[in-house]
Amino acid sequence: MKKSFFILLLSVCLVNLANAQKFFTKAGRIDFNATAPSSPETIQAVNRTVTCVLDVANGNMQFAVLIKGFTFERALMQEHFNENYMESDKFPKAEFKGVVSNNATVNYTKNGTYAVTVKGKLTIHGQTNDVEASGKIVVQDGSVNATASFSVLLTDYKVDIPSLVADKVNKAAKIEVACNLEPLKS
């Protein structure tokens, strides 16, 4: 009986430990820029309500972002982004499921800056593609700051650019991600 109690205690501890190995945020930031070189106006937006969870045990990483949460300088651009390009009523969310491929080289218990590569599947506008991004993980006193930048081809996600605005909207959009992750408590 004593033994089983011990096992139970151990397992509870283990569960807690496992949970402490996850970090999260609901206020991550994604910057998006699809300005063509010849465009007179900048086509960029920011989303400050990005959700991200990182499991440091195995480097698994997931992002979710609401398309309607992107803010543009110009309201009309935002309207076109939602209505004509991203169809945010039909495809409200973009998601990423991936893994930090060199997770073993990151020591999450020691302050420092670590260069990382993230690989996974990115779903935007209902289309899923493999993406790879290089980024940085900064461990600072128990919190984890993750940043990455990469670019996506709009055609890969079936986002049509009419010829009328082809000189304004770039074929590839640059995406920058910045998340300040806190330990996830169960």
Next chain:
Amino acid sequence: MHKQLFAFLFLLLFSTGIQAQDDLLSLLGEEKPKKERIKYAFKSPRVINSHAMEFLNPGTMDFRILHRFGTLDQGYKNFFGLDQASMRMSFDFGILHNLMVGVGRSTFKKEVDAFIKYAPIRQSTGPWSSPVTLAFVSGITVDGLPWSDPARKNYFTSRLAFYHQAILGRKFNESFTLQLMPTVVHKNLVQAANDPNDIFAMGVGGRLKLSKRTALTWDYTHVLVGMPASGFYNPLSIGLDIETGGHVFQLHVTNSIGMNERAFITETTGQWGKGQIRFGFNLSRTFQLKKTKIN
């Protein structure tokens, strides 16, 4: 017994571990549904002639240039009406998501008009949401023509007319929007002694999206009480909205020459059945006066 318990616990631990790996985001729990406004019921804050349930975004200005040509039934001698044009130019401003004002001037009767439009309820989803938008518009028009009878005593107030309108509208889905507009128009001075000063009307307007950037639109106003004697008809406009980046073109045919509420509700002289309809277009160009900070 202990072995079994251990195995059971191990299994439990292992299985939760697997589950967590599969969907990390679910660890954060279900997100609470939020109230969210339904936007973009129309491409522009006017259906064609009538006010729409849609509002300008705060901080934007809509510069509108409206044209109505002559009636089609004039045939080739006036190139089916295109030789003549009546205009209205206007500036509309979005102040809040549910408040906008505008001022315009028409060549027809050299009339200046201004309005304020406010929506206490906007269509939304989520908790405490409303299935419809309810908006109110109040406007004033000032006739600018020389007095028809300068010999008698004329008052400035005689140039004024007022309109008040409620808009009850719903964006049913991505492509279909419908709205009702009960309206009252008050004219301080009317042409004939028997003409009523107050006109009560019911409008109906809608949109059917044909593609991402084009839509079929229509608005019709039926005068219920107080139609001036003979020679006036209910205005019906049918159009095509084309959106091209910064502009919205509203191409349409209408039996009305007026482009403010007083003019098109109470002074439409064309009859659809007799081909007394006009080609017209509204050109809407939106400017962002106050940019949203994104950095």
